[in-house]
Amino acid sequence: MAIWINDDSKILIQGITGKQGTFHGTRMIRYNTNVVGGVTPGKGGQMVDLEGIEVPVFNNMGEAVSKTGANVTVIYVPARFAAGAIHEAAEAFNENGGGLIVCITEGIPTLDMIRAVAKVNEFDGVRLIGPNCPGIISPGLDGGCKVGIMPAFIHKKGRIGIVSKSGTLTYEAVAQTMSVDEGQTTCVGIGGDPISGTGFIDCLQAFENDRETVAVVMIGEIGGSAEEEAAEWVADNMSKPVIGFVAGSTAPPGKRMGHAGAIISGGKGTAAEKFAAFERAGIYVARDPSEIGQVLVRALVEAGLRES
Amino acid sequence: MNIHEYQAKEMFREFGVRVPEGIHCKSVSEALAAYDSLGSRIVAVKSQIHAGGRGKGTLYDPETGIEVMKGGVKIAFSREDVEEFSKNICGNRLVTKQTGPNGKIVSNMYVESGCDIDHEFYLAILVDRDEKSVLVMASTEGGMDIEEVAENTPEAIHKIWADPLNGLDRNDCLSLSRSLGLSGDSASQMMEMLESLYSMFIDKDCSMIEINPLVRTKTGSMVALDAKVGFDENAHFRHPWRAGVRDLSEEEDVEIRANDLGLSYVKLDGNIGCLVNGAGLAMASMDVIKLYGGEPANFLDIGGGATKESITAAFRIILEDENVEGILVNIFGGIIRCDMVANSVIEASKEIGLEVPLVVRFSGTNHKEGKAVLDESDISVHTVSTLSEGARRIVDSIGGDN
Secondary structure, eight states: OOSSOOTTOOEEEETTTSHHHHHHHHHHHHTTOOEEEEEOTTOTTOEEEETTEEEEEESSHHHHHHHHOOOEEEEOOOHHHHHHHHHHHHHHHHHTTOEEEEEOOOOOOHHHHHHHHHHHHTOTTEEEEOSSSOEEEEEOSSSEEEEESSOGGGOOEEEEEEEESOHHHHHHHHHHHHHTTOOEEEEEEOOSSSSOSSOHHHHHHHHHHOSSOOEEEEEEESSSSHHHHHHHHHHHHOOSOEEEEEEOTTOOTTOOOSSTTOOOBTTBSOHHHHHHHHHHTTOEEOSSGGGHHHHHHHHHHHTTSOOO | OBOOHHHHHHHHHHTTOOOOOEEEESSHHHHHHHHHHHOOSSEEEEEOOSSSOOTTOEEEOTTTOOEEEEOSEEEESSHHHHHHHHHHHTTSEEEOTTTOTTOEEOOOEEEEEOOOEEEEEEEEEEEETTTTEEEEEEESOTTSOHHHHHHHOGGGEEEEEOBTTTBOOHHHHHHHHHHTTOOHHHHHHHHHHHHHHHHHHHHTTEEEEEEEEEEEETTSOEEEOOOEEEEOGGGGGGOGGGGGTOOGGGSOHHHHHHHHTTOEEEEOSSSEEEEESSHHHHHHHHHHHHHTTOOBOEEEEOOTTOOHHHHHHHHHHHHHSTTOOEEEEEEEESSSOHHHHHHHHHHHHHHHTOOSOEEEEEEETTHHHHHHHHHHSSSOOEEESSHHHHHHHHHHHTTOOO
16 A cells, blocks of 8 residues: 555656656656656657657547546646646546646746646546655555656655655655665655645645555645644644654745745744644654654654564 | 836736826936926835835945935925935935845835825735635735734734636625725725736736735725735746846845856855755755754755756855855755766866865765765865764864854
């Protein structure tokens, strides 16, 4: 088990013939991810060679989903077309039993995302992860299911769930679990944009319901109040231990720190508030990401899930 | 990206939002000509800088540092007043609570007709991250800091949300204008204004429109007395006109240059430079430096597409800051390979003649190869394997005197 994607997931790549689509598609296939096709308008009928594996290209998502039975898509199209790609995927999945949309693209206009998220939310069976995120990965026994741009080799199948707003900080959290001999069920990068699909609470809830996941590492950052809301949800609903870190304690107010959403505005969204909310909720806090491993061990020992 | 009040008001006029008559000026003589042509005895002479708090700011002579005038927005009752105020504003340094101690040199002014104020309101349109929609927020307590109003009298703030697919609902607008105590002509003007501002927000891809104060005049008209407008930078590609209203003097020169190179850089006050891949990891690196007693000099994310050229440029930008006494490089290789970064670090260090202590932490793709490249090189560098170690090491090597 894992959340949302596993070895049986059938994956499409939107923008498969573009540079990013081909580059990352190849790496997904190397990890044994089941890529069943791709979409590039106007290039339907062609085949793309991804490391010796021929993958069919379709003109649109409707055709791609109905012909391949795909239930996951990953979007590598440029920012100006990305929201359109999300709309198209949402409609195609809605007509074919639902699915997961993972949008990697960075720099999508905020108003486009407001409309795209509203569209996705109209359909019960459709979920969006991202945009501006590394994607989602569920390590398996031989490779696994990698839907995104993360380096696959740092992962190992295990029992820890990871959810994070930041890309490389997710990898850091993965490396921390590995440093204490723990692997991962699923790692989800939810992205650092102000408007995105899946949030912390969706992920926490899925990990809470997942039989294989025993603990969750949650990485937040300054801006907005998603971490505070997640902390409250943890206090009320989560039986599994949660380990938390928040990036941006030293960020000055009013300055965007790389991610569009990472900004302290009007004195709100500080790391101090978020850490305090974590502590109130009984979340195991790491103040230094290099200590996530040790804090995780402490949490697992206290929960009787590990000797030491 | 923000624009000046005079530019925002021009845009308001285009969308049918009532604003007082006003003229943009760049000199005392232009200000006097503006006064003559407006034909209003009472006018406001307003400094044009992007930062807020102009009215309560102070102007200083940039050469001598001597205080010239209190207040960056002045009400003039005569031609002589206009002359005096514009002389005190133009070319001087305006310091407000939002500019920081260095303030901003004022090179643009706005001379605007006065108006008879009956009541001051607050109105803003912005993106609500939690509700994932556009929020319209209004208050009966205009002319005050909205954060203070939210803190002290939250009941004075009223909110409505636009439907992401269908826009603002007329009934919501009606109830908002009623909550503000508006009736008759003022209420219908408010309804029109909400519609116009919302269209502007969508058409222009705004990130924020703030009017503080929005006034009801003694004759019942609703007029935007101030205007603060910001744009979503992700939407630049579909608004080429923005280049024409952008004031580069309002932005940090080094941040613009970094941005042009695909780097994301923010200058801070400390002495340890950071060069990191990924925004979250870059913030975390700063935090950990501070945790172990140091002070970060900057935020710098080299991004996923970094090259030898952009890494060398990143070192140069870090070293432009004279406070920098040491540099921490923290790379978690994904698409970026640590050995490529290692070679770039060596080249940059030789090209620039790097003299400050350098600590490099590699993890992820080709981290062993990267470490080997650095260890075998003749540049002076400490390699470490965790962020903790890296932060402690760089703090120690500059003496940890913070």
